[in-house]
Amino acid sequence: MTTPGLTFDLKPSAQPLTPAEREAALADPGFGRYFTDHMVTIRWTEGRGWHDAQLEPYAPLQMDPATMALHYGQEIFEGLKAYRQPDGSVATFRPETNAERFQRSAKRLGMPELPTELFVEAIDVLVAQDRDWVPAGGEQSLYLRPFMIATEVGLGINRPANEYLFMVIASPAGAYFPRGVKPVSVWLSQEYVRAAPGGTGEAKCAGNYAASFLAQAEAVRQGCDQVVWLDAVERRWIEEMGGMNLYFVQGTGADARIVTPALTGTLLPGVTRDSLLRIAADLGYATGETRISTDDWRAGCADGTISEVFACGTAAVITPVGSVKSAEGDWTVADGESGEITMRLRQTLVGIQTGRIEDRHGWLHHIG
Known part of the structure; x- marks a missing residue:
């Protein structure tokens, strides 16, 4: 009503x-x-x-x-x-x-x-x-x-x-990263899950965040900045990083493909996530929404097919991921630094938001 x-x-x-x-x-x-x-x-x-x-x-x-x-x-x-x-x-x-x-x-x-x-x-x-x-x-x-x-x-x-x-x-x-954008380290949580099928994962409700604090504390104990959530059923499919959506860059240069975990009902459909899919396409990159496993992530970093990883959300815009820790081993994403495509996407999105780059999609809502 x-x-x-x-x-x-x-x-x-x-x-x-x-x-x-x-x-x-x-x-x-x-x-x-x-x-x-x-x-x-x-x-x-x-x-x-x-x-x-x-x-x-x-x-x-x-x-x-x-x-x-x-x-x-x-x-x-x-x-x-x-x-x-x-x-x-x-x-x-x-x-x-x-x-x-x-x-x-x-x-x-x-x-x-x-x-x-x-x-x-x-x-x-x-x-x-x-x-x-x-x-x-x-x-x-x-x-x-x-x-x-x-x-x-x-x-x-x-x-x-x-x-x-x-x-x-x-x-x-203020700027979320006052000293500049620095890659974060992440802990793959296999003990706790953020959301289960049929639950409230795609809702932005307070309980989802309260339930994440224990796993985040575990990530800190492991020497990491953030926790990465896996699916509740098999504990192998990548879902989110903390309260942010994740992206994976496959390949390099103009031929790179930018993919993000598919929305299954257990992930939050981020506004920044959606915006970056469109911006990446505008910049000429291939994009995709698919399931990505922990094995895919590890193997992709080992053979170089995954060149960059980043998380995105309203507060921080884009946060590069430099290294991964888990109970089954650790690995580094490329050289562990912020990737060229990651930073290009970030600069483009911030430029649109602040009016320094053309708003081709009509995303800005002007107030007086």
Whole structure:
């Protein structure tokens, strides 16, 4: 159920940060450390649909201890960015695609689906109000976090909640790699799995991330930066790296083929993943979506048929993978450094997002 003609009630903060305070935060924003002056909220109630759309000052939430999200895990989220363009304007990158994935996540967790236009408008309202928080220069951006939680109060209820709160908050983000893009080492997790067939793997829900922390801690104990997930059934098919999708470059130069694990229902369909498939094709590379095993990875690095490996996601854009560790042995990807094709794809995507390269696909959504 939706509510036609929903209008946002704008309640700007009476005490926003001063320009000097904001500039101090923007000078070294890090990632997820500072938040803008405002947030957007929209409520959903069974029988009424979406209502009470508001822009209001950023503030803590007050929740009953029996709020269902705290007990039964109905919580989903998205991540996207707003970028300052060369003419000073601001644009978000593919917000409609994030809206569609948010709907799929909601459906999987038995939550109401927020219409695409309302999702995009909520982001537009917040970015327009807090546009001075969008950094300029380099790879800086304003990270946007739309999310939804179940707010019905009660325990022992074996059904989806009948009340929800959708919100958008924003945080200025500096370059994810302030010292430059460096290859990471990865640990192949054979003890834990991220998702199983029929589960919530393709939904962007909080529980998937909580369940990953133990395996990530194991990767760190093994001296690695990140964990790589394998399939739940055979424990041999490559799925994701941490919360990012993986790519493999087969061959070199103009004849290289760029492939990524196929979406099987247990992988998150990343927006960056999809964008890179199209960008790679635009640059003249062959692309593919297929199943890749740990044996394929090891053998490909040994005989040189796999020349580069990288992970991709909204936060870091592209992260090269330089080495692999597992209980069955270790190996290096090529010379262990960032590959030429990896960096070309990264520079092209960032160039499109920041308005320095032509947006051939209409991905940028301009906000005022």
